[in-house]
Amino acid sequence: MVARLKEELMEELFMEYTNNLVIVDVSNPKVAVVTLNNPPLNLVTLGLRAELSDVLHKLEEDSRVRVVVLTGSGERAFCVGSDINEFPQVWDNVIGKKLQNENLCFDAIEQLSKPVIAAMEGHVLGGGCEMSMACDIRIMSETGHIGLPEINLGVFPGSGGLFRLAKLVGPSKAVEMMYTGELLTAQQALEYGLVSRLAPAGMVKKTAMELAEQIAQKPFEAIKLIKQGVRELWLKPNKECFYENLAFSKTVFKTEDCAEGVDAFLNKRVPKFR
Secondary structure, X not given: OHHHHHHHHHHHOOOOOOOOOEEEEOOOOOEEEEEEOOOOOOOEOHHHHHHHHHHHHHHHHOOOOOEEEEEEOOOOEEEOOEOHHHHHHHHHHXXXXXXXXXXXXXXXXXXXXXXXXXEXXXXXXXXXXXXXXXXXXXXXXXXOEEEOHHHHHOOOOOOOHHHHHHHHHOHHHHHHHHHHOOOEEHHHHHHHOOOOEEEOOOOHHHHHHHHHHHHHOOOHHHHHHHHHHHHHHHOOOOHHHHHHHHHXXXXXXXXXXXXXXXXXXXXXXXXXXX
């Protein structure tokens, strides 16, 4: 009887994943592969963000999963950030309709009790870069590029890049990247500490899976405590940055340059910033 009750409890902790924009594969023992399924660029649409938030909640409770590999569909891009075409529908309340939920989603990646490895094939830009920085480990294609080009839209990285990037590469390099919007090569990203490993093009997911399987064999409670300890003891808790970051975003989205940058993008012209 006790054994049966325990078995039923374990079955209850096996989550169901029926998403379309974020696909979850739990066929590999102890490792869940989460794929952003919005090719070719895997843009963070409002729908994808909502599905990812739901998936992260389920992964936290799924007793099968010890390590998560987060990747993108196809080889062109891991993720290049927001779908700018959605901006007009959130323009009246960009914080409430978009950025606050996006920040909560990326925070959920960072705060997941289980290690998260970003397997980044192709390019990693904007919100995709911010999403990757919430992961514990980043593995990037040797041919990819990574960066935060938001300045070219008249804004700044509003979903964690403003405070996560400096913690990874140092404040000087961080502000240079955000001031210019220039992209790093994979080798530069490795040298600056933005990524921890490089892999040949087409081999990023395989490399990430090998590392995930290695970690999954380690003592699970110790792994969780390592993640929690590094986050809380070494870094200033990002929750202290949360609302201040949103306040900055609220200001910048009201600027004329922001409106100009988005309008120029939508109309395929060169922006003329003030």
